[in-house]
Amino acid sequence: xxxxxxxxxxxxxxxxxxxxxxxxxxxxxxxxxxxxxxxxxxxxxxxxxxxxxxxxxxxxxxxxxxxxxxxxxxxxxxxxxxxxxxxxxxxxxxxxxxxxxxxxxxxxxxxxxxxxxxxxxxxxxxxxxxxxxxxxxxxxxxxxxxxxxxxxxxxxxxxxxxxxxxxxxxxxxxxxxxxxxxxxxxxxxxxxxxxxxxxxxxxxxxxxxxxxxxxxxxxxxxxxxxxxxxxxxxxxxxxxxxxxxxxxxxxxxxxxxxxxxxxxxxxxxxxxxxxxxxxxxxxxxxxxxxxxxxxxxxxxxxxxxxxxxxxxxxxxxxxxxxxxxxxxxxxxxxxxxxxxxxxxxxxxxxxxxxxxxxxxxxxxxxxxxxxxxxxxxxxxxxxxxxxxxxxxxxxxxxxxxxxxxxxxxxxxxxxxxxxxxxxxxxxxxxxxxxxxxxxxxxxxxxxxxxxxxxxxxxxxxxxxxxxxxxxxxxxxxxxxxxxxxxxxxxxxxxxxxxxxxxxxxxxxxxxxxxxxxxxxxxxxxxxxxxxxxxxxxxxxxxxxxxxxxxxxxx
Amino acid sequence: xxxxxxxxxxxxxxxxxxxxxxxxxxxxxxxxxxxxxxxxxxxxxxxxxxxxxxxxxxxxxxxxxxxxxxxxxxxxxxxxxxxxxxxxxxxxxxxxxxxxxxxxxxxxxxxxxxxxxxxxxxxxxxxxxxxxxxxxxxxxxxxxxxxxxxxxxxxxxxxxxxxxxxxxxxxxxxxxxxxxxxxxxxxxxxxxxxxxxxxxxxxxxxxxxxxxxxxxxxxxxxxxxxxxxxxxxxxxxxxxxxxxxxxxxxxxxxxxxxxxxxxxxxxxxxxxxxxxxxxxxxxxxxxxxxxxxxxxxxxxxxxxxxxxxxxxxxxxxx
Numbered sequence: 001x002x003x004x005x006x007x008x009x010x011x012x013x014x015x016x017x018x019x020x021x022x023x024x025x026x027x028x029x030x031x032x033x034x035x036x037x038x039x040x041x042x043x044x045x046x047x048x049x050x051x052x053x054x055x056x057x058x059x060x061x062x063x064x065x066x067x068x069x070x071x072x073x074x075x076x077x078x079x080x081x082x083x084x085x086x087x088x089x090x091x092x093x094x095x096x097x098x099x100x101x102x103x104x105x106x107x108x109x110x111x112x113x114x115x116x117x118x119x120x121x122x123x124x125x126x127x128x129x130x131x132x133x134x135x136x137x138x139x140x141x142x143x144x145x146x147x148x149x150x151x152x153x154x155x156x157x158x159x160x161x162x163x164x165x166x167x168x169x170x171x172x173x174x175x176x177x178x179x180x181x182x183x184x185x186x187x188x189x190x191x192x193x194x195x196x197x198x199x200x201x202x203x204x205x206x207x208x209x210x211x212x213x214x215x216x217x218x219x220x221x222x223x224x225x226x227x228x229x230x231x232x233x234x235x236x237x238x239x240x241x242x243x244x245x246x247x248x249x250x251x252x253x254x255x256x257x258x259x260x261x262x263x264x265x266x267x268x269x270x271x272x273x274x275x276x277x278x279x280x281x282x283x284x285x286x287x288x289x290x291x292x293x294x295x296x297x298x299x300x301x302x303x304x305x306x307x308x309x310x311x312x313x314x315x316x317x318x319x320x321x322x323x324x325x326x327x328x329x330x331x332x333x334x335x336x337x338x339x340x341x342x343x344x345x346x347x348x349x350x351x352x353x354x355x356x357x358x359x360x361x362x363x364x365x366x367x368x369x370x371x372x373x374x375x376x377x378x379x380x381x382x383x384x385x386x387x388x389x390x391x392x393x394x395x396x397x398x399x400x401x402x403x404x405x406x407x408x409x410x411x412x413x414x415x416x417x418x419x420x421x422x423x424x425x426x427x428x429x430x431x432x433x434x435x436x437x438x439x440x441x442x443x444x445x446x447x448x449x450x451x452x453x454x455x456x457x458x459x460x461x462x463x464x465x466x467x468x469x470x471x472x473x474x475x476x477x478x479x480x481x482x483x484x485x486x487x488x489x490x491x492x493x494x495x496x497x498x499x500x501x502x503x504x505x506x507x508x509x510x511x512x513x514x515x516x517x518x519x520x521x522x523x524x525x526x527x528x529x530x531x532x533x534x535x536x537x538x539x540x541x542x543x544x545x546x547x548x549x550x551x552x553x554x
Numbered sequence: 555x556x557x558x559x560x561x562x563x564x565x566x567x568x569x570x571x572x573x574x575x576x577x578x579x580x581x582x583x584x585x586x587x588x589x590x591x592x593x594x595x596x597x598x599x600x601x602x603x604x605x606x607x608x609x610x611x612x613x614x615x616x617x618x619x620x621x622x623x624x625x626x627x628x629x630x631x632x633x634x635x636x637x638x639x640x641x642x643x644x645x646x647x648x649x650x651x652x653x654x655x656x657x658x659x660x661x662x663x664x665x666x667x668x669x670x671x672x673x674x675x676x677x678x679x680x681x682x683x684x685x686x687x688x689x690x691x692x693x694x695x696x697x698x699x700x701x702x703x704x705x706x707x708x709x710x711x712x713x714x715x716x717x718x719x720x721x722x723x724x725x726x727x728x729x730x731x732x733x734x735x736x737x738x739x740x741x742x743x744x745x746x747x748x749x750x751x752x753x754x755x756x757x758x759x760x761x762x763x764x765x766x767x768x769x770x771x772x773x774x775x776x777x778x779x780x781x782x783x784x785x786x787x788x789x790x791x792x793x794x795x796x797x798x799x800x801x802x803x804x805x806x807x808x809x810x811x812x813x814x815x816x817x818x819x820x821x822x823x824x825x826x827x828x829x830x831x832x833x834x835x836x837x838x839x840x841x842x843x844x845x846x847x848x849x850x851x852x853x854x855x856x857x858x859x860x861x862x863x864x865x866x867x868x869x870x871x872x
Contacts, residue, residue, distance in 0.1 A: 154870075
């Protein structure tokens with residue numbers, strides 16, 4: 001039977017306004033979108049492009065403080081912008097479903113998964129409770145969730161992130177909708193888990209001829225999932241094309257710049273000669289939170305001026321290692337050597353000079369900067385503390401640091417963090433760590449909360465600072481593309497242990513440790529056939545096994 | 555579940571510890587009061603000899619820590635000593651009074667708690683509507699008026715102008731339940747008015763606080779109607795703060811009744827406390843304070859346990 005390919009969703013000249021500073025400001029400037037049955041269209045763009053807002057508008061929904069000011073959203077012949085509240089409610093969950101970015105936050109913590117799953121079919125009077133539960137188990141099985149019979153009877157906090165994301169996809173399928181909106185469904189997941197969820201989503205969308213809007217900022221992901229791609233920038237459409245064509249021949253400059261992001265790569269530095277003293281040497285450290293052991297005999301060296309990337313899935317102990325180095329979490333065993341001398345385990349016992357030498361930059365610049373202090377005060381604080389600078393000297397040094405991070409001193413000195421963009425905040429975080437004049441900086445996922453273009457700017461800045469100041473970096477990340485572009489040495493961690501370590505060129509060349517191999521091969525590539533080939537290579541069952549393995553790990 | 559039991563046990567021990575500290579403070583405070591107890595009992599005309607004899611008899615010459623432990627030892631077994639005013643056992647006097655206070659508090663709670671939660675949920679559901687604004691304003695008025703003032707207003711409205719309920723709540727043990735309820739309606743209403751407002755505002759705030767959560771948005775995007783979003787998706791997650799405010803207000807219903815009992819001449823612990831203070835009947839005052847403290851600590855404990863139990867993460871560990 002040929003699949004039905006009639007038009008399902010037709011958005012015409014959609015304009016949406018947001019309320020801020022006591023007035024309505026247009027944030028979506030007249031968008032058109034046509035979606036056929038069974039078709040998957042990707043909406044991509046950086047944060048602030050309005051992708052999520054458009055996705056929700058496709059359900060006739062706007063968040064508090066937003067309103068549709070003009071245009072039509074026609075779903076299967078019904079205009080959702082003029083439909084009544086109850087008409088729209090009758091569609092939601094039943095014919096249009098939504099899969100949110102964070103399943104952990106979008107499942108109600110107070111109810112079991114299956115009760116949340118059956119809610120929509122029961123409300124829309126499509127099935128009895130028993131039918132709907134049986135169907136849920138069937139969907140869990142199709143999505144290759146472990147223990148499909150029982151998993152639904154758990155509470156959200158008892159299930160791992162990747163499994164929750166699949167359970168949410170199952171929930172979206174509960175009424176066999178015609179359209180599903182996927183809003184960054186894999187952004188919060190590790191690469192290994194992401195593959196399972198991507199494969200599951202693609203399978204199920206194909207099986208039921210469901211149409212989908214797939215919202216993401218990850219180009220490689222969109223290449224695997226979508227038939228067509230639409231690129232957005234600040235509430236405007238930049239261009240639209242079929243996936244292959246878009247990847248091969250992007251027309252607009254902006255799209256080309258998105259595609260070009262992954263090109264930054266700096267030359268790998270050679271290892272220093274055998275026997276030279278490493279700047280930081282982590283020797284057989286173990287650490288625990290209470291009774292839970294999180295680090296098990298971790299050792300690696302960081303040499304002056306080099307970048308060591310520490311990679312691994314969440315929960316692998318990367319950030320805990322950083323906490324041990326800085327003395328926030330004294331290790332239970334082992335020691336940290338700095339320039340050949342052992343550091344006291346607790347930061348309280350270290351000298352000011354020892355503290356000064358090792359600085360940190362955090363993932364969330366938002367929460368790492370005091371919102372009540374101006375940029376000048378934030379950067380000035382370590383200068384007062386470590387160097388004892390006052391008055392004009394202090395101001396002069398802050399200005400120099402602002403220059404170094406490419407923010408104009410006169411413009412930014414008196415601003416508050418809330419007046420800065422994400423990338424600018426991260427730059428301030430860098431300047432604050434530089435203020436101490438360290439020889440070693442720990443960068444904990446510093447680019448993972450940023451858009452790719454902005455992230456690249458940060459990477460280039462860090463690279464330049466390393467050249468100018470001879471800094472050594474420990475670069476914690478789960479993003480292997482970042483590793484490829486900046487690392488000299490790579491340390492792979494899993495479940496609190498180092499599974500493999502070595503120079504980057506060696507690490508990226510086979511043969512690998514099986515876990516490194518799993519990590520490397522799981523990073524999505526721009527090739528639209530990548531996921532299909534990979535699944536064929538691994539065999540579908542293998543994905544199921546990987547799922548079971550990762551569920552055991554979490 | 556084991557974790558929950560351990561947690562509750564820990565809280566219970568902590569509560570007992572607090573109670574011990576409070577008992578020291580109560581005993582110490584009475585000890586610090588000027589004047590001599592024996593002198594107090596015998597009056598101005600007593601000779602020095604009789605005062606000395608009585609001091610000996612009452613054990614007042616012992617060091618204070620010994621008397622504290624004697625008092626505490628008795629209190630633990632329910633013996634709070636002998637009233638100075640009428641020489642009767644304190645426990646004997648206190649028991650029926652405490653029962654009366656509990657009755658009144660229970661009555662007020664039965665009115666206030668369901669009313670507050672229903673109103674709070676409605677206010678959250680209809681937020682920014684006329685209903686929400688009016689209930690908000692009224693609850694502010696009732697919170698800001700002193701309870702004795704509310705009591706007098708109710709007396710004027712419901713006992714004097716429209717004689718529905720009696721203005722004086724003199725109950726006795728032989729009274730039937732119905733008669734008892736009738737007589738205590740006005741004080742119960744007064745107290746209900748005060749605590750409902752707090753609980754309602756907290757319920758509303760706790761629910762509205764959650765309405766921006768992703769799982770609430772998810773529920774709406776599944777087509778769940780508004781009422782169900784509030785009652786099924788928001789309320790279960792707002793229980794912890796609601797349980798807290800309810801428990802604290804229940805404790806207040808028992809310990810904060812002094813003024814209301816005086817206004818309505820109700821024979822409860824509050825009345826007894828006021829009388830005993832004027833008569834300088836310290837054993838009774840000490841006993842009343844200890845009971846109030848114990849009530850407060852107990853309800854705080856209940857609030858903690860309730861909040862723990864309302865959290866699925868603690869009820870169903872990984």
